[in-house]
Amino acid sequence: MSNMQTSSTSSEPSAAATSEQVVDPWNVQGGADGKIDYNKLVEQFGCSKISPELVARIEKVTGKPAHPFLRRGIFFAHRDLSEILDCYEKGQPFYLYTGRGPSSEALHLGHLIPFMFTKYLQDAFNVPLVIQLTDDEKTLWKGLDVDEARRLARENAKDIIACGFDVTKTFIFSDFEYVGGAFYRNIVRIQRCVTMNQVRGIFGFSMEDSIGKIAFPAVQAAPSFPDTFPHLFGARKDIRCLIPCAIDQDPYFRMTRDVAPRLGHLKPALIESCFFPSLQGESGKMSASDNSSAIFVNDTPKSIKDKINKHAFSGGGATLEEHRSRGANLSVDIPWKYLNFFMDDDVKLEEIGREYGAGRMLTGEVKAEVIKILTDMVQRHQLARSQVTDAVVDAFMAVRPM
């Protein structure tokens, strides 16, 4: 998993045609205008857009309001989500699977998106959740030392746990700790079904890539099958899997879905998000090695304030006069995009959009709203994380029945 690592994107799916767009688990690069064309991506990957009717059905079957990420089109694409809802309505079990590639000490806000959404799904459906930390992937791609990758996996687990997961329904594992037994056997079963030609086509691997990279997609695929977790599901194959992730992970699960029937497994379903933009805007990259590109979960209130005020790309007018007359260009405005991700209050959000877009509200005022929301969110995260001791991590990572 590398989701939310990089981003050069608009948060709203756009119909504009672009060229040379590249989206795979290691690259997110927009077309000629720097934007990701999400419609094109959906068509290219062969997944489906989430319709308002599907969102309404989720609310109906769960009896709970849809998460803002769903209502606002941040999680915008899916595969077989209706089948998961059918299954839930019939009282049949399913489980959630998501993950993270632990390449940095501190997560940024983009990293939290899938976990915040997964927590909503876990609460709404009351189902088991498995979270994979692909420390092996980071060793293979980023050249991290094995023990450093394992350490980062545990550190990142603390930030993930701080999102509020239920220890009685959540199993977190790192590949370097948990690969083996039934997991390894499923990895080999999957690897037997996939050729070098296929991973070249799906992931762009070349003859110069390490055999570890070439083998890895099976490691990310295997948790889609319930018998990878005998302590949770025994040898059962009839339990469906729903994977919340950023859409850059789709290639892994396209491969998994191709292989599943050959192994007697159900195809995993997916619910996929767009990318979280960097502070610099749609063509920027969020990177753990560039502190000014993103808000990190360990930032101080002062740092958040400085970063938003100094670096958050504004769509407001160049002068007060211009702003008052033309209004802000919301489609490139990062403070506005961040509010769309994190402001709970739909009414207030709509009002800000209207006022800011019309030039009656100023960039500084919108930034002040963003700073307030992010500071509050980061401080709550830091408080929650401070309570995640090593013993708590051990509890989430223990191989135990749930």
Add this chain to the structure above:
Amino acid sequence: MSNMQTSSTSSEPSAAATSEQVVDPWNVQGGADGKIDYNKLVEQFGCSKISPELVARIEKVTGKPAHPFLRRGIFFAHRDLSEILDCYEKGQPFYLYTGRGPSSEALHLGHLIPFMFTKYLQDAFNVPLVIQLTDDEKTLWKGLDVDEARRLARENAKDIIACGFDVTKTFIFSDFEYVGGAFYRNIVRIQRCVTMNQVRGIFGFSMEDSIGKIAFPAVQAAPSFPDTFPHLFGARKDIRCLIPCAIDQDPYFRMTRDVAPRLGHLKPALIESCFFPSLQGESGKMSASDNSSAIFVNDTPKSIKDKINKHAFSGGGATLEEHRSRGANLSVDIPWKYLNFFMDDDVKLEEIGREYGAGRMLTGEVKAEVIKILTDMVQRHQLARSQVTDAVVDAFMAVRPM
């Protein structure tokens, strides 16, 4: 490991030039005359021949007579064997590593060669031994179901244990059971150092091969490093490894030796055998699916007698007159070759060679000797195997300190 699976070979290294000889872990095919040119192989692989001086040195440092397989050039090539002897003389630890790919229920005599020799090495040097059962390899190459491969691994373990290994110094593991933890971490470390281009060059893998095959060489390489076995060697990297195997396995360990220094490991040493010929002779193949191609460890005395009498290729004259005048052609005679492998008595062996080669002894007489020796050997094996209960297998396969 696939060693001794196939054979189309002369048991003595020959200097004759051949063309299109192919030897890798899955193919053993002689040149134009059907014979393996072992000198060419040694040159091509870059290993060394075992000199009489080296055999003498082994006898000197162990204080024990060399095994007939050494004296008779059956184990004929090596890498860094002198370094292992240096190390032994200095009282520094080393360990033995060998293995088998469990693709068939019953082993044939060729399969026993590396284990008989490994037992001699274990006894002579009094060192720990790890034995890998590559059930994953057989799933990937032979299309065996995972659980069937695991079952065969345990069945084969019984035949291996029946060779007389010391449970206090021998750890037997199957990949499907033991891959994980430190083993998996070493697999990934190795996979990171090897590209698709390299495995194409070493093993001939192509774009149509499964990513499981492409990944597998690292699984066979990892046990060459002591920290793959934390229950035996902790995190130590300064313990040398000596690998007895058939020379078709050399490509795996050439790759391993290339990678070792990059991971801070010592290069494993090797001691390598020629191939055990099929009953049909040098261009035949021993195969578990062709019962008449080999003597199996579960053959009855009658079956052994029938197979040797009916199928063992004879280098004797076509008629009694021709045989008496020209003698037997020992270089193609399978009964003679089998005696070279399994007759303990050097003096008697030499006498038979002289008399048979001169035409004074008849094929029937030599076959009678072979039948006696093989029947005795197989019956002793069957008796020993009958005492290998599941509890004994569990004891050898238990992850425990030794």
